[in-house]
Amino acid sequence: PPPPPPAPPAPRPSNIAGCAYVLYDDALADGWEDWSWNTNVAREHPYALSGKALAFRHREGYAGLSLRTPVALSRADYEAISFWISGGEDPGVRQLMFFVHGTDEGEESRRFHMDVPSGRWTQVVIPFRLLGYVPAIKRINFQERTGQGQPPVFLDNICFLRDTGGVDLSNMANLMPGDLLVFDESVSNLFENWSWDTTLSFANTQPALGLRSLAVQHQAGYAGLSLRFKEPLSPAQYPGLSFSIHAGDQGPRRLQLFIQQADEGEESTRLAFDVPAGGWHQVSIPFSVFGDVKAIKRINLQDRSGQPQTYYLDNIVLVGRPVELQVPAPPTDAPPAGGGPAAPPTSGQPLLANGFVYADQLAPGWENWSWESEINFDNAKPALGRRSIAVRYTQGYAGLSLRSPVTLSAQDYGTLILWVHGGEQGERPLRLFLQQEDIGGDSRAVLFEAPAGIWTPITVPLSYFGDLTTIKRINLQDASGEKQAPFYVDSVQLVREVLSTPLTAPNVGPQPDGSRVVYRDGYLDTGWENWSWESRVNFRNTQPVLFGSRSIAVRGNATGGLSLRSPVTLTAKDYGGVLLRIFATYDLPRRMQLYLQTTDIGGETPGYVFDVMPNRWQTFTVPLSLLGSPQTLKRINIQDLGELGSPAEYYIDEITLLPPSAEKPPAPPPFLALFSNRLAKGWRDASQGARVSFTEADTARAWYAIAVQLEQPNGALRLQAESPLDAGNFETLSFWVHGGPSGVKGLTVALYPSGDGAPVTAEFDAPADEWREVRVPLEGLADLKALAITAGDGAAGTTFYLDDVRLRRASAAAP
Numbered sequence: 003p004p005p006p007p008p009a010p011p012a013p014r015p016s017n018i019a020g021c022a023y024v025l026y027d028d029a030l031a032d033g034w035e036d037w038s039w040n041t042n043v044a045r046e047h048p049y050a051l052s053g054k055a056l057a058f059r060h061r062e063g064y065a066g067l068s069l070r071t072p073v074a075l076s077r078a079d080y081e082a083i084s085f086w087i088s089g090g091e092d093p094g095v096r097q098l099m100f101f102v103h104g105t106d107e108g109e110e111s112r113r114f115h116m117d118v119p120s121g122r123w124t125q126v127v128i129p130f131r132l133l134g135y136v137p138a139i140k141r142i143n144f145q146e147r148t149g150q151g152q153p154p155v156f157l158d159n160i161c162f163l164r165d166t167g168g169v170d171l172s173n174m175a176n177l178m179p180g181d182l183l184v185f186d187e188s189v190s191n192l193f194e195n196w197s198w199d200t201t202l203s204f205a206n207t208q209p210a211l212g213l214r215s216l217a218v219q220h221q222a223g224y225a226g227l228s229l230r231f232k233e234p235l236s237p238a239q240y241p242g243l244s245f246s247i248h249a250g251d252q253g254p255r256r257l258q259l260f261i262q263q264a265d266e267g268e269e270s271t272r273l274a275f276d277v278p279a280g281g282w283h284q285v286s287i288p289f290s291v292f293g294d295v296k297a298i299k300r301i302n303l304q305d306r307s308g309q310p311q312t313y314y315l316d317n318i319v320l321v322g323r324p325v326e327l328q329v330p331a332p333p334t335d336a337p338p339a340g341g342g343p344a345a346p347p348t349s350g351q352p353l354l355a356n357g358f359v360y361a362d363q364l365a366p367g368w369e370n371w372s373w374e375s376e377i378n379f380d381n382a383k384p385a386l387g388r389r390s391i392a393v394r395y396t397q398g399y400a401g402l403s404l405r406s407p408v409t410l411s412a413q414d415y416g417t418l419i420l421w422v423h424g425g426e427q428g429e430r431p432l433r434l435f436l437q438q439e440d441i442g443g444d445s446r447a448v449l450f451e452a453p454a455g456i457w458t459p460i461t462v463p464l465s466y467f468g469d470l471t472t473i474k475r476i477n478l479q480d481a482s483g484e485k486q487a488p489f490y491v492d493s494v495q496l497v498r499e500v501l502s503t504p505l506t507a508p509n510v511g512p513q514p515d516g517s518r519v520v521y522r523d524g525y526l527d528t529g530w531e532n533w534s535w536e537s538r539v540n541f542r543n544t545q546p547v548l549f550g551s552r553s554i555a556v557r558g559n560a561t562g563g564l565s566l567r568s569p570v571t572l573t574a575k576d577y578g579g580v581l582l583r584i585f586a587t588y589d590l591p592r593r594m595q596l597y598l599q600t601t602d603i604g605g606e607t608p609g610y611v612f613d614v615m616p617n618r619w620q621t622f623t624v625p626l627s628l629l630g631s632p633q634t635l636k637r638i639n640i641q642d643l644g645e646l647g648s649p650a651e652y653y654i655d656e657i658t659l660l661p662p663s664a665e666k667p668p669a670p671p672p673f674l675a676l677f678s679n680r681l682a683k684g685w686r687d688a689s690q691g692a693r694v695s696f697t698e699a700d701t702a703r704a705w706y707a708i709a710v711q712l713e714q715p716n717g718a719l720r721l722q723a724e725s726p727l728d729a730g731n732f733e734t735l736s737f738w739v740h741g742g743p744s745g746v747k748g749l750t751v752a753l754y755p756s757g758d759g760a761p762v763t764a765e766f767d768a769p770a771d772e773w774r775e776v777r778v779p780l781e782g783l784a785d786l787k788a789l790a791i792t793a794g795d796g797a798a799g800t801t802f803y804l805d806d807v808r809l810r811r812a813s814a815a816a817p
Contacts (some may be wrong), residue, residue: 020084020163020164020165020167021084021159021161021162021163022079022080022161022162022163022164023075023080023161023162024160024161025069025083025142025160025161025162026056026069026085026157026158026159026160027053027158027159027160027161028046028050028053028054029045029046029054030045030056030069031071033071033072033073034069034070034071034072035069035070035072036068036069036070037068037069037070037141038058038065038066038067038068039065039066039068040060040061040062040064040065040066041058041059041060041061041065041066041067042058042059042061043056043057043058043067044056044057044058047156049088049090049091049156050156050158051086051088051123051158051159052158052159053158054158055156055157055158056156056157056158056160057090057154057155057156057157058144058154058155058157059151059152059153059154059155060146060151060152060155061151062146062150062151063146063148063149063150063151064145064146064147064149065145065146065151066143066144066145066146067143067144067145067155067157068103068141068142068143068144069141069142069143070106070140070141071139071140071141074104074105074138074139074140075138075139075140075162076137076138076139077130077136077137077138077139079162079164080130080139080162080163080164081129081130081131081163081164081165081166081167082127082128082129082130082162082163082165082166082167082169083127083128083130083142083160083161083162083163084125084126084127084128084159084160084161084162084163084167085125085126085157085158085159085160085161086123086124086125086126086157086158086159087116087118087123087124087126087155087156087157087158088118088120088121088122088123088124088155088156089118089119089120089121089153089155089156090120090121090153090154090155090156091120091121092120092153092154093120094120094153095117095118095119095120096117096118096120096152096153096155097115097116097117097118097146097147097148097152097205098115098116098117098118098144098145098146098147098155099113099114099115099116099144099145099147099189099204100113100114100116100128100142100143100144100145101113101114101133101143101145101188102130102133102136102139102140102141102142102143103139103140103141103143104136104137104138104139104140105138105140106140106141109136109137109138109140110191111130111133111134111136111188112132112133112134112188112189112190112191113145113147113188113189113191113204114128114132114133114187114188114189114214115147115188115189115203115204115205115214116205117203117205118155120153123158127163127166127167127168127169129166129167129169131166132186132187132188132212132213133188134183134188134190139162144157169212169213170212178322178323178386178457180239180322180323180421180457180459181319181320181321181322181323182235182240182319182320182322183318183319184229184318184319184320185204185216185315185316185317185318186212186316186317186318186319187212187213187214188214189204192231192232192233193229193230193231193232194229194230194232195228195229195230196228196229196230196300197225197226197227197228198225198226198228199220199221199222199224199225199226200218200219200220200221200225200226200227201218201219201221202216202217202218202219202227203216203217203219204216206314209248209250209282209314210314210316211246211282211316211317212316214316215248215314215315215316216314216315216316216318217312217314218303218312218313218314218315219310219311219312220305220310220311220312221310222310223305223307223308223309223310224304224305224306224308225304225305225310226302226303226304226305227302227303227304227315228300228301228302228303229300229301229302230265230299230300231298231299231300234263234297234298234299235297235298235299235320236296236297236298236497236499237289237290237295237296237297237298238357238417238419238495238497238498238499239322239419239461239497240289240298240320240321240322241288241289241290241321241322241323241324241325242286242287242288242289242320242321242323242324242325243259243285243286243287243289243301243318243319243320243321243325244284244285244286244287244317244318244319244321244325245285245315245316245317245318245319246282246283246284246285246315246316246317247277247282247283247285247313247314247315247316247330248277248281248282248283248313248314248315248316249277249278249279249280249283249313250279250312250313250314251279251280252279253276253277253278253279253280254276254277254278254279254331255276255277255307255311255313256274256276256305256306256307256311257274257275257276257277257303257304257305257306257313258272258273258274258275258303258304258306259272259273259275259287259301259302259303259304260272260273260292260302260304261289261292261295261298261300261301261302262299262300262302263295263296263297263298263299264297264299265299265300268299270292270293270295271291271292271293273287273291273292273329274306275329275330275331276330276331277313277330277331278330278331282316283330284328285328285329285330286321286325286326286327286328287325287327287328287329288324288325288326288327291327296498296499298320303315322459323386323387323421323457323492323493324358324361324362324386324387324493326387357415357495357496357497357498358493358494358495359404359406359476359494359495359496360379360391360404360491360492360493360494361387361492361493361494361495362385362387362388362389363379363389364379364404366407367406367407367408368404368405368406368407369404369405369407370403370404370405371403371404371405371475372393372400372401372402372403373400373401373403374395374396374397374399374400374401375393375394375395375396375400375401375402376392376393376394376396377391377392377393377402378391378392379391381490384423384457384490385490385492386421386457386492386493387492387493390423390490390491390492391490391491391492392488392489392490393478393488393489393490393491394486394487394488394489395480395485395486396485397485398480398482398483398484398485399479399480399481399483400479400480400485401477401478401479401480402477402478402479402491403475403476403477403478404475404476404477404494405440405474405475406473406474406475409438409472409473409474410472410473410474410496411471411472411473412438412464412470412471412472412473413471414498415464415473415496415497415498416463416464416497416498416499416500417461417462417463417464417496417497417499417500418434418436418461418462418464418467418476418494418495418496419459419460419461419462419493419494419495419496419497420434420459420460420478420491420492420493420494420495421457421458421459421460421491421492421493422452422457422458422460422478422489422490422491423452423455423456423457423458423489423490423491423492424451424452424453424454424455424456424458424489425454425487425488425489425490426454426455426487427454427455427487428454428487429451429452429453429454430451430452430486430487430489431449431450431451431480431481431482432449432450432451432452432478432479432480432481433447433448433449433478433479433480433481434447434448434449434450434460434462434477434478434479435447435448435467435477435479436467436470436473436474436475436476436477437473437474437475437477438470438471438472438473438474439472439474440474440475443472443474445467445468445470446466446467446468446511446512447479447511447528448460448462448466448467448509449481449509449510449524449525451524451551452489457492462509463500464500465500465514466509466513466514468512473496476494478491509522510522510525510526510527510528511527511528515661516576516661516662516663517577517658517659517660517661518577518658518659519656519657519658520566520638520657520658520659521541521554521566521654521656521657522549522550522655522656522658523549523550523551523552524541524542524550524551524552525541525552526541526566527568528569529568529569529570530566530567530568530569531566531567531569532565532566532567533565533566533567533637534556534558534562534563534564534565535558535562535563535565536558536559536562536563537556537557537558537559537562537563537564537650538556538557538558539554539555539556539564540554540555541554543555543653546585546619546653547653547655548583548585548619548655548656549583549655549656550655553585553653553654553655554653554654554655555651555653556640556650556651556652556653556654557649557650557651558642558649558650559649559650562641562642562650563639563640563641563642564639564640564641564654565637565638565639565640566637566638566657567602567636567637568635568636568637571600571601571634571635571636572634572635572636572659573633573634573635574600574626574631574632574633574634574635575633575662576661576662577626577635577659577660577661577662578625578626578660578661578662578663579623579624579625579626579659579660580596580598580623580624580626580629580638580657580658580659580660581621581622581623581624581656581657581658581659581660582596582621582622582623582624582640582654582656582657583619583620583621583654583655583656584614584619584620584621584622584640584652584653584654584655585614585617585618585619585620585652585653585654585655586614586615586616586617586651586652586653587616587617587651587652588616588651589616590616590680590697590706591613591614591615591616591679591680592613592614592616592642592650592652593611593612593613593614593642593643593683594611594612594613594614594640594641594642594643594652595609595610595611595612595640595641595643596609596610596612596622596624596629596638596639596640596641597609597610597629597639597641598629598632598635598636598637598638598639599636599637599639600632600633600634600635600636601634601636602636602637605632605634605636606639607629607630607632608628608629608630609629609641610622610624610628610629611643611683613679613680614652615679619655623660635659638657640654673736673808673809673810673811674727674732674808674809675806675807675808676721676789676807676808676809677696677708677721677737677804677805677806677807678805678806678807678808679706680696680706681696681721684723684724684725685721685722685723685724686721686722686724687720687721688720688721688722688788689710689717689718689719689720690714690717690718690720691712691713691714691715691716691717691718691798692710692711692712692713692714692717692718692719693710693711693713694708694709694710694711694719695708695709696708698803701740701742701803702803702805703738703773703805703806707740707803707804707805708803708804708805708807709801709803710791710801710802710803710804711799711800711801712792712793712797712798712799712800712801713798713799714798715796715797715798716792716796717792717793717798718790718791718792719790719791719792719804720788720789720790721788721789721790721807722787722788723786723787723788726755726756726785726786726787727785727786727787727809728784728785729755729780729783729784729785729786730784731809731811732780732809732810732811733779733780733810733811734777734778734779734780734809734810735751735753735777735778735780735786735789735807735808735809735810736775736776736777736778736806736807736808736810737775737776737804737805737806737807737808738773738774738775738776738804738805738806739766739768739769739773739774739776739802739803739804740768740769740771740772740773740774740802740803740804740805741767741768741769741770741771741802741803742768742770742771742801742802742803743770743771744770745767745768745769745770745771746767746768746793746800746801746802747767747768747794748765748767748793748794748795749765749766749767749768749791749792749793749794749800749802750763750764750765750766750791750792750793750794751763751764751766751776751778751789751790751791752789752790752791752792753778753780753783753786753788753789754786754787754788754789754790755783755784755785755786755787756785756787759783759784762778762779762780762781762782762783764776764778765794768802768803773805777810780809786809789807791804
């Protein structure tokens with residue numbers, strides 16, 4: 003069998019209470035490496051909590067101590083990291099931030115800021131939940147955050163905990179799907195600090211709702227906190243802002259908040275408010291109070307007292323749903339800026355403010371044109387605001403339908419957004435489409451599932467519905483063909499922007515780029531059918547999955563096949579190739595083929611043969627030119643070639659017909675593999691006087707190597723082709739050789755042409771305990787029929803290993 007995936011380094015026994023995995027206790031855990039930058043590190047320093055400590059000094063600003071594990075730890079196994087830290091004997095406070103990498107060079111978490119005092123040891127416990135979504139832990143980092151070098155810092159007793167170490171997480175921001183967290187215990191890397199005349203500390207501990215708050219100190223009158231987003235955000239995607247504010251012991255704090263749509267200028271109107279002294283106050287602000295804001299580049303909170311002042315912020319969230327205006331106290335020195343909430347719409351407006359079709363109520367003039375459904379527009383719970391739409395389909399393929407009083411121009415809008423709650427249990431398979439007229443004019447449909455218990459945002463650019471000119475009805479239809487339990491819909495909105503957010507709903511069928519998604523995330527393109535043979539096919543498989551939540555599971559006999567049939571005969575010139583994402587189970591690589599049919603019965607194209615390695619997802623892009631350049635396309639077939647003689651089991655995550663531009667003339671492969679985990683098709687083992695295994699796993703460069711034991715005098719490994727190969731197409735034969743624990747000297751390789759021609763020979767040694775590449779020029783060889791390797795002295799008992807036996811073209815570079 004193939005070697006199992008590498009396991010993380012085994013944890014050492016620990017004397018640290020509650021520790022599940024010791025990273026440092028007098029020494030680094032086995033396998034961990036120092037990947038620090040611009041930092042001096044001493045692994046066994048005597049200034050320690052006990053025994054030895056890990057000491058480091060940042061030589062430059064933003065330098066970092068970084069510790070890397072050879073195999074990533076699963077975040078699911080640990081809830082927190084605990085360590086003791088000290089600033090040593092040098093006076094002052096060390097200003098650091100902690101974060102983790104999920105991979106060697108990417109998947110960075112949010113930043114947790116720390117102020118480390120000198121002269122004493124302090125225990126710090128950081129629940130990983132505070133760092134955002136961290137699926138794996140590959141590196142942990144302690145980075146300087148002042149922009150200048152700092153005196154030494156000392157760490158001891160670093161360990162991973164299976165619980166939160168007693169840290170209370172109850173005051174963390176209560177996020178809902180679609181919200182964007184700016185600050186809560188740790189700092190998002192989506193924004194930059196563009197404040198003026200203001201000092202910020204993201205490491206403030208008192209007052210704080212949890213471990214940390216943001217301390218804001220305006221050092222002059224009319225100074226301002228300014229958070230600049232690296233990419234502009236849309237108020238259609240984030241309709242409001244929410245945060246908690248504390249004025250300290252003295253007050254009130256007199257502030258005003260406004261938005262900038264660009265780095266400089268384009269300021270909105272101001273919203274003024276006061277913050278009384280003592281205690282935390284919740285603030286919620288809909289962006290509609292700032293006027294016609296189309297983008298959010300900077301959020302500014304400015305002093306309006308004309309005097310220096312200090313206050314504290316926590317749980318700063320851009321909210322992905324409508325919010326009501328809530329401030330601690332109205333301003334005592336000025337009328338409210340910004341005009342307050344938007345005025346209610348008049349009866350002639352087809353949409354509510356910000357393009358809402360439904361937000362607590364149906365927009366004026368819109369009507370319920372639903373069919374075979376029970377609809378309640380005043381449902382109280384669950385709801386994103388005060389009300390939501392409760393939907394119960396009484397028959398299969400029933401639908402919620404909202405009809406506009408006027409025909410809307412599709413050119414005026416870029417995206418449709420709605421939120422769906424799947425109810426109490428299960429999932430709701432749904433089909434979203436638009437109509438351009440009261441009767442008929444159906445758009446393409448977007449299919450998705452709404453899980454139970456949570457609100458899911460469905461964000462669909464209008465281009466996904468096809469070439470629309472008008473919008474008259476918005477329809478959400480059952481896709482299961484059966485009655486469904488109640489579910490809920492809220493915040494239905496048409497926005498002018500084409501949101502850059504990836505499509506939330508799985509999308510099948512023709513795409514704007516000219517491709518056609520035949521299968522994705524549990525759904526076949528409209529009208530496509532399962533015409534598979536000798537196989538059991540499940541289009542709603544849940545594990546394994548590459549993207550989304552569903553894949554196709556195929557289980558059948560050794561020669562069964564998956565076949566998907568189009569409802570109409572497609573013109574093949576409209577497409578350039580087939581994209582296939584596939585996963586196979588079994589201990590050995592599985593040889594498969596992809597081919598098309600131009601008619602329901604017969605019309606098979608040549609097959610494209612490929613190997614699927616065990617237990618990993620692979621993507622294949624097959625140009626139609628490799629499938630015989632057919633004129634039409636009716637069926638797509640994926641077949642196991644049955645070489646393993648076992649029942650086929652494999653999974654497919656996506657099948658897409660690519661646009662013509664995706665096809666490029668295939669370049670000749672740089673080499674022809676004679677052995678790479680398996681002996682190539684058309685070659686056979688013709689060895690004599692030797693024991694040969696083609697599935698050697700313990701000594702292999704990848705999955706399998708060839709193990710050779712010459713049992714008889716003059717024994718030989720011999721690989722022979724069914725038909726001679728033209729040697730003129732290649733420059734060299736290359737292979738990798740391993741001599742086992744002792745090594746082997748004086749081996750000879752001979753390359754035989756067909757007929758009675760003289761072989762090309764070369765001598766080489768197989769080194770002990772390592773792999774070495776050998777290359778043999780094919781100069782003077784007309785064709786190649788066989789290759790053989792023998793011991794130079796002809797002695798028996800020699801053992802060696804081969805891997806990656808290849809014929810290389812002249813332009814091929816070494817891997």
